[in-house]
Amino acid sequence: MIFDLIATSAKLLVFxxxxxxxxxxxxxxxxxxxxxxxxxxxxxxRLGPLGLxxxxxxxxxxxxxxxVTPTSADRFLYLLAPVLAVLPALTTFVFIPFGPTVEVAGxxxxxxxxxxxxxxxxxxxxxxxxxxxxxxxxYASNNKYTLLGGIRASAQLISYELAMTLxxxxxxxxxxxxxxxxxxxxxxxxxxxxxxxPLGFFLFLIAMFAETNRLPFDLPEAESELVGGFHTEYSAMxxxxxxxxxxxxxxxxxxxxxxxYFGGWDLFGYTERIATALAGVVGAEWFWMGAVGMAVLTTKxxxxxxxxxxxxxxxxxxxxxxxxxxxxxxxxxxxxANTVLVAxxxxxxxx
Amino acid sequence: xxxxxxxxxxxLLAVGSALVVVLHRNPVYSTMSLVVTLVAIAALFVMxxxxxxxxxxxxxxxxxxxxxxxxxxxxxxxxxxxxxQRGLPQKVAAxxxxxxxxxxxxxxYLRLYGGAAQAPLSEDFVSMRTLALELFTDxxxxxxxxxxxxxxxxxxxxxxxxxxxxxxxxxxxxPEEVA
Numbered sequence: 196m197i198f199d200l201i202a203t204s205a206k207l208l209v210f211x212x213x214x215x216x217x218x219x220x221x222x223x224x225x226x227x228x229x230x231x232x233x234x235x236x237x238x239x240x241r242l243g244p245l246g247l248x249x250x251x252x253x254x255x256x257x258x259x260x261x262x263v264t265p266t267s268a269d270r271f272l273y274l275l276a277p278v279l280a281v282l283p284a285l286t287t288f289v290f291i292p293f294g295p296t297v298e299v300a301g302x303x304x305x306x307x308x309x310x311x312x313x314x315x316x317x318x319x320x321x322x323x324x325x326x327x328x329x330x331x332x333x334y335a336s337n338n339k340y341t342l343l344g345g346i347r348a349s350a351q352l353i354s355y356e357l358a359m360t361l362x363x364x365x366x367x368x369x370x371x372x373x374x375x376x377x378x379x380x381x382x383x384x385x386x387x388x389x390x391x392x393p394l395g396f397f398l399f400l401i402a403m404f405a406e407t408n409r410l411p412f413d414l415p416e417a418e419s420e421l422v423g424g425f426h427t428e429y430s431a432m433x434x435x436x437x438x439x440x441x442x443x444x445x446x447x448x449x450x451x452x453x454x455x456y457f458g459g460w461d462l463f464g465y466t467e468r469i470a471t472a473l474a475g476v477v478g479a480e481w482f483w484m485g486a487v488g489m490a491v492l493t494t495k496x497x498x499x500x501x502x503x504x505x506x507x508x509x510x511x512x513x514x515x516x517x518x519x520x521x522x523x524x525x526x527x528x529x530x531x532a533n534t535v536l537v538a539x540x541x542x543x544x545x546x
Numbered sequence: 547x548x549x550x551x552x553x554x555x556x557x558l559l560a561v562g563s564a565l566v567v568v569l570h571r572n573p574v575y576s577t578m579s580l581v582v583t584l585v586a587i588a589a590l591f592v593m594x595x596x597x598x599x600x601x602x603x604x605x606x607x608x609x610x611x612x613x614x615x616x617x618x619x620x621x622x623x624x625x626x627x628x629x630x631q632r633g634l635p636q637k638v639a640a641x642x643x644x645x646x647x648x649x650x651x652x653x654x655y656l657r658l659y660g661g662a663a664q665a666p667l668s669e670d671f672v673s674m675r676t677l678a679l680e681l682f683t684d685x686x687x688x689x690x691x692x693x694x695x696x697x698x699x700x701x702x703x704x705x706x707x708x709x710x711x712x713x714x715x716x717x718x719x720x721p722e723e724v725a
Contacts, residue, residue, distance in 0.1 A: 312597050
């Protein structure tokens with residue numbers, strides 16, 4: 196009992212440390228430097244080597260800015276919205292495995308925070324609650340631009356959630372389990388899902404951009420039309436809550452994409468071999484399994500994050516009717532066809 | 547003991563927030579209370595050994611359907627409901643109707659499980675596997691009928707939402723021909 200508690204807390208701390216402490220600030224820096232690179236300007240390069248300490252300055256600025264609440268805002272919902280943004284962002288990663296089941300002090304420990312039976316389904320369910328923060332922020336601010344942003348967010352996120360969930364269903368069909376650990380094991384035994392289900396991966400990728408409100412689908416924010424979209428009236432740390440949860444959601448979805456389609460923590464079987472070799476030099480095997488698995492997983496996730504940034508600074512924004520048409524008339528039928536195709540392939544014994 | 551405490555917390559939460567749904571004058575607050583109700587009921591499903599149904603409940607109802615409620619409320623910009631226009635007879639009828647429903651449900655429950663102590667449920671009493679097997683064997687007809695019903699609803703919505711054709715003018719010419 197106590198051992199389980201300690202193990203779970205330790206795994207939670209590892210994830211929080213890596214995702215919140217390292218990747219999210221790093222991504223803010225990458226976003227700024229990479230956009231500068233694309234636009235042929237230096238970008239923030241004064242604070243620390245290569246401007247690496249810029250995220251620290253950003254956070255300090257957010258903390259010391261005046262926190263304004265509009266007088267006509269619906270105060271309760273206005274204060275609730277940023278909290279609702281952070282909660283799903285901080286819980287969804289518990290279902291993503293970062294290593295195999297290892298033996299610690301004579302006990303089996305799976306290197307995933309939550310081994311819940313419904314696994315990836317719960318992940319999608321909790322992630323789908325994030326839309327309330329955008330909608331409530333838009334409504335509670337009592338401003339026509341934020342309201343438009345909130346309404347857009349509600350319709351957009353539902354539309355793309357369908358395509359995304361169906362793409363995930365197609366991955367789960369041959370695996371026969373909701374555990375992401377089983378998805379990784381399946382890919383170890385066969386091949387990466389990106390090769391087995393290229394169409395499904397493509398649909399998931401597009402839906403991923405829409406679900407995180409990133410360009411070319413950032414209609415709920417759309418600076419050129421809606422000032423700042425749903426978060427126009429937010430300042431200081433409340434704005435930072437939205438900002439941070441967007442980056443954390445990006446990180447989690449990137450890790451999910453890496454797990455579903457690119458083998459997760461596995462590296463063609465080399466993760467275990469490297470861990471065993473390192474354990475031969477110093478330290479315990481379970482420690483190196485977790486460390487190497489986490490390193491592989493975050494490296495794959497970082498590749499997706501770079502793609503997020505790259506796309507953001509090179510693609511123009513969709514128009515809202517185009518966005519809806521793409522979601523309902525292109526992605527959804529393709530996702531359905533993909534699911535049926537995978538089912539047929541399984542029945543005919545190909546997959 | 548702990549189980550009872552957790553049950554009481556979520557049951558009270560579900561009932562309390564359901565009351566807010568009905569009683570609150572601001573439709574946005576009502577909709578958000580509905581979210582709390584549904585999540586609390588999902589927690590009760592987990593306690594009943596049905597984690598799969600619980601996650602579907604959150605994924606479909608709170609994650610999609612209630613968001614659409616909120617979408618409609620905000621799009622139509624429904625303000626606070628002013629003082630109730632409902633008369634006393636309607637309130638009495640609603641009260642009697644609710645009591646009748648409660649009595650019916652209680653009678654059905656007592657008839658099925660009355661008195662006898664139930665064996666404790668296993669942790670996944672309704673696992674995905676058993677659920678799927680039952681759906682596609684014992685309840686196949688019901689399942690297909692529900693699917694048909696949904697299809698009819700989709701077709702009806704499409705017909706209603708489709709652009710109406712310009713009605714022909716009384717002399718049989720279309721408007722553009724008249725102009």
